[in-house]
Every structure is written in structure tokens, then in C-alpha cells.
Amino acid sequence: MAIIVQHxxxxxxxxxxxxxxxxSKNILPTKMLGDFxxxxxxxxxxxxxxxxxxxxxxxxxxxxMIVVEVDGQKPEELLPEIIPPEPIPLQLDKExxxxxPENQGNIDEFAEDDDWI
Numbered sequence: 271m272a273i274i275v276q277h278x279x280x281x282x283x284x285x286x287x288x289x290x291x292x293x294s295k296n297i298l299p300t301k302m303l304g305d306f307x308x309x310x311x312x313x314x315x316x317x318x319x320x321x322x323x324x325x326x327x328x329x330x331x332x333x334x335m336i337v338v339e340v341d342g343q344k345p346e347e348l349l350p351e352i353i354p355p356e357p358i359p360l361q362l363d364k365e366x367x368x369x370x371p372e373n374q375g376n377i378d379e380f381a382e383d384d385d386w387i
Contacts, residue, residue: 274339275320277330283338284320290329291316 273286317329337345 271341272339273337273341275318275335276338278334278336282322284322284328284330284335286337287319287321287327289316289332290319 274283275286276283316332318332318335319327319329320335321327339345340348
């Protein structure tokens with residue numbers, strides 16, 4: 271079972287091996303008391319582990335890769351067609367109906383409201 275992925279910017283194809291990374295923490299020492307009050311900075315990077323045609327193992331961010339083939343078939347051949355749900359007409363109450371320009375009133379009526387700004 272082979273999964274072929276493609277790098278979005280270069281177009282190079284690789285064999286997918288797995289997902290690595292995940293949530294890790296970098297511990298940053300403070301200036302005053304060093305590691306005693308170290309600050310933890312969460313790192314949530316995920317990378318794909320792939321190999322090229324020479325067998326070299328490489329890592330790429332998941333956002334830079336797409337799946338182009340699974341066991342010799344394209345993803346759209348394996349997955350069912352996505353059927354969007356039928357739109358439901360929006361029904362507003364009378365009080366939530368948009369008002370016509372004649373009924374909206376004049377914004378400049380209350381000039382004294384500008385005094386508090």
C-alpha cells in the first residue's frame with residue numbers, strides 16, 4: 271500500500287511514510303532566575319515524513335503537501351462524491367426583516383450624542 275504525496279510549490283512527488291511532530295514544548299529560561307522560572311512555549315508544528323526516489327527521508331509541513339495517489343488510484347476515485355445539502359430558505363421574523371431606506375430614519379437626528387466622545 272503506497273501513498274504518493276506531492277509538494278505544492280515544487281511539484282515533486284514523494285512516498286508518504288507517516289506524520290511526525292505534534293505538540294512539543296520549548297522551555298525558555300528567564301533572564302532573572304534562569305531555569306527556575308522558565309517559560310514554556312508550545313510548538314504545534316506537524317510534518318509529513320516522506321522519502322524520495324533515492325530512499326532519502328525528508329520532512330515537510332503538512333500544509334505544503336497533498337495526496338495525489340493511494341494504491342495507484344486518485345483520491346477522487348476512492349472517495350464517494352460529495353453531495354452538498356439542499357439549501358434551506360432563510361425565514362426571518364417580522365421584527366428581523368431588513369428595513370427599507372424610508373423606514374430607517376435619519377442618523378444625524380441625535381447630534382448631541384457626539385458630546386460624550
